[in-house]
Amino acid sequence: MAQRRELLERELVALGWYHGNLTRHAAEALLLSNGKDGSYLLRKSNEREDLYSLSVRGKDSVKHFHVEHTGTSFKFGFNEFSSLKELVMHFANQPLIGSETGTLIVLKHPYPWQVEEPSIYESVRVHTAMQTGRTESDLVPNAPSLGTKEGYLIKQGKIVKSWKTRWFTLHRYELKYFKDQTATEPIRALDLTECSAVQFDYSQERVNCFCLVFPLRTYYLCAKTGIEADEWIKILRWKLSQIRKQLEEHNATLSS
Known part of the structure; x- marks a missing residue:
């Protein structure tokens, strides 16, 4: 048994x-x-x-x-x-x-039980412990991030260079954007395996901007705050590093 x-x-x-x-x-x-x-x-x-x-x-x-x-x-x-x-x-x-x-x-x-997380963490400067009387069984386990992110970003149009607010979701190696949070079908899905770089952008008149470089187009996006823009850049760069890592492992397997 x-x-x-x-x-x-x-x-x-x-x-x-x-x-x-x-x-x-x-x-x-x-x-x-x-x-x-x-x-x-x-x-x-x-x-x-x-x-x-x-x-x-x-x-x-x-x-x-x-x-x-x-x-x-x-x-x-x-x-x-x-x-x-x-x-x-x-x-x-x-x-x-x-x-x-x-x-x-x-x-x-x-929802997988084992995930590899991007290392987007603040370092602890000061930690003060206070006795609360609670035990380990009272605490809810922290949820893993799964390397996903979603939120509103302002995006520049391809032909007409106007800026529009769009709802973005990042899951696995796909970045989708929707008209708003209630929309069920995305306007476009970007395959991050085709993205060559993610970086801060200072060429626009707006602040907190960054760009994603693809072979046929560079996407310009702006966040509400510098912290939010930094979070998007860090997690997107982590995704690109994972893609490169997998590619290198695949090439090493082929050559061995």
Whole structure:
């Protein structure tokens, strides 16, 4: 029995989006602060040993659904799957859940438990400890950043050089911009694997500007504050360094 349990745990970890003993509260904090509409993860349920919870983020809330392990299969709603692989394939091809409230939730983005973070941190000058009486179990784990960022930036037009406010989202190696935060379809998606440089720009009359250099066009963007512009530049440069690193590793594999 213990051996079967250990084997199951290994299979779950291999999913990549299984978060083990993550609590309901911590899962909500994680998905609301760093996930997006359609982000989901699997975790242990504290109700029974054979139950797991699928936590899924909607636009502004997180829903939780039971996944039951029967010993030979996994039950999810009216569906039953013989293996985790079959369960994952179902999520990939039928990514829709109907909740009791009538809300339809789409499973789009598995939220990985292991991420490589960009090192965008302030150094600590002074740290003063105060005794609060709380213990480690009272604290909610910090959510990993996943190297994602979103926010409003002012963008210069390609032909007419006017400036318009657009909503930007950075996920993996793709920078998308939308008419506003409520728009569902992006105006354009920029592939960062084609970007050669990200740098501060002082050629514009505006302040807090930076640019992204692509083969056919340079995009000029401005943030509201210098700190925000610096954050965008740091995370975008980190993305480019990751792309170069992967390319170098790929070339080294080919030549070896």
